[in-house]
Amino acid sequence: MINEKIVSDAELNTDSILRFDEKVELFFRHQLKSFNLLSQNYGKLENVEEKIFSFDKYDLKIQFNPERVGSSTAEVDEKTISNRKCFLCPENLYPDQKALKFGEYLFLCNPFPIFKRHFTIPAVQHMPQQFKSNIDGLLDISRALGEKHVLFYNGPGCGASAPDHFHFQAGDKSSLPLFNMLDRMINSAELKMTIKETNIISITNYAAPFIYFESQERAGLKETIKYVFNSLSQLFNTIDEPGMNVLAFYEKDNWKIVLFPRIKHRPSHYFDEENKVVFSPASVDLSGLCILPRKRDFDSISKETLREMIYEVAIDEKKMKNLFKRMQSSKALL
Numbered sequence: 001m002i003n004e005k006i007v008s009d010a011e012l013n014t015d016s017i018l019r020f021d022e023k024v025e026l027f028f029r030h031q032l033k034s035f036n037l038l039s040q041n042y043g044k045l046e047n048v049e050e051k052i053f054s055f056d057k058y059d060l061k062i063q064f065n066p067e068r069v070g071s072s073t074a075e076v077d078e079k080t081i082s083n084r085k086c087f088l089c090p091e092n093l094y095p096d097q098k099a100l101k102f103g104e105y106l107f108l109c110n111p112f113p114i115f116k117r118h119f120t121i122p123a124v125q126h127m128p129q130q131f132k133s134n135i136d137g138l139l140d141i142s143r144a145l146g147e148k149h150v151l152f153y154n155g156p157g158c159g160a161s162a163p164d165h166f167h168f169q170a171g172d173k174s175s176l177p178l179f180n181m182l183d184r185m186i187n188s189a190e191l192k193m194t195i196k197e198t199n200i201i202s203i204t205n206y207a208a209p210f211i212y213f214e215s216q217e218r219a220g221l222k223e224t225i226k227y228v229f230n231s232l233s234q235l236f237n238t239i240d241e242p243g244m245n246v247l248a249f250y251e252k253d254n255w256k257i258v259l260f261p262r263i264k265h266r267p268s269h270y271f272d273e274e275n276k277v278v279f280s281p282a283s284v285d286l287s288g289l290c291i292l293p294r295k296r297d298f299d300s301i302s303k304e305t306l307r308e309m310i311y312e313v314a315i316d317e318k319k320m321k322n323l324f325k326r327m328q329s330s331k332a333l334l
């Protein structure tokens with residue numbers, strides 16, 4: 001079953017000499033011609049409405065995108081999940097949808113796009129959304145995608161609408177406001193340290209505080225990410241995966257990774273019967289492209305409400321500083 005879903009070089013009109021990111025582009029164009037729902041929804045994306053809210057030190061963009069309502073309101077409890085067919089398993093893909101293989105992962109064109117290029121990248125096998133066992137995948141795929149794309153991971157309870165089937169996503173980096181402001185934020189950050197040839201920086205002068213990693217050294221970076229993961233588990237006192245959204249890209253021989261620690265799945269405004277706002281933040285939203293699937297929310301949301309909703313699901317500044325102090329004092333043990 002899987003094999004007939006995998007797109008061949010012949011279908012892409014190519015040989016294997018191409019770089020992977022070039023192949024991904026051909027695959028996207030192939031799907032745009034042959035996968036009906038995809039071309040339909042990309043047509044709609046061209047007319048999507050956007051607005052920019054400017055704050056002191058950063059901008060947030062809002063996008064009215066009605067096709068994303070399924071994702072924003074997805075029920076992810078165990079009962080709902082066990083009663084539906086898994087839409088990321090190869091046997092349940094749309095009839096005219098194909099996949100491009102990368103190691104143990106499949107690239108799929110996301111038929112409900114946010115970006116000019118939007119991919120969902122599930123594991124070939126049906127296995128739960130879990131970060132730690134997919135760090136190699138994060139590093140391999142982000143490097144193969146080149147500097148135009150960004151790869152991202154939404155943890156279970158942090159925006160993943162299929163927590164039962166492991167998946168990354170990828171999109172074009174230039175669409176996310178955070179990446180235009182990142183260098184400035186890094187330069188003005190106060191809390192920095194280096195572990196295993198990896199720079200780690202705490203960035204708090206943004207709507208959602210985050211941890212930034214930069215390294216050329218794969219092994220050291222991997223260890224450092226695990227160390228931060230374990231420190232977050234301790235901070236949140238959890239044996240489950242700590243809440244997180246992670247974005248990674250590869251630029252000038254360096255991996256650059258942004259990790260947003262999360263304390264909540266959805267903000268309280270989402271559950272407010274009278275003043276409900278359908279906004280369920282995940283990697284893309286926290287990176288400054290906030291998706292609102294309802295027109296009335298897009299028309300009426302104030303910049304303060306938007307900032308409040310983001311801040312509520314993220315780690316606060318004080319906790320972030322504690323985390324950093326703790327890591328600084330115990331890094332010698334690594």
Ligand SMILES: [Zn+2]
Pocket residue numbers: 086087088089125126127164165
């Ligand atoms: Zn599955």
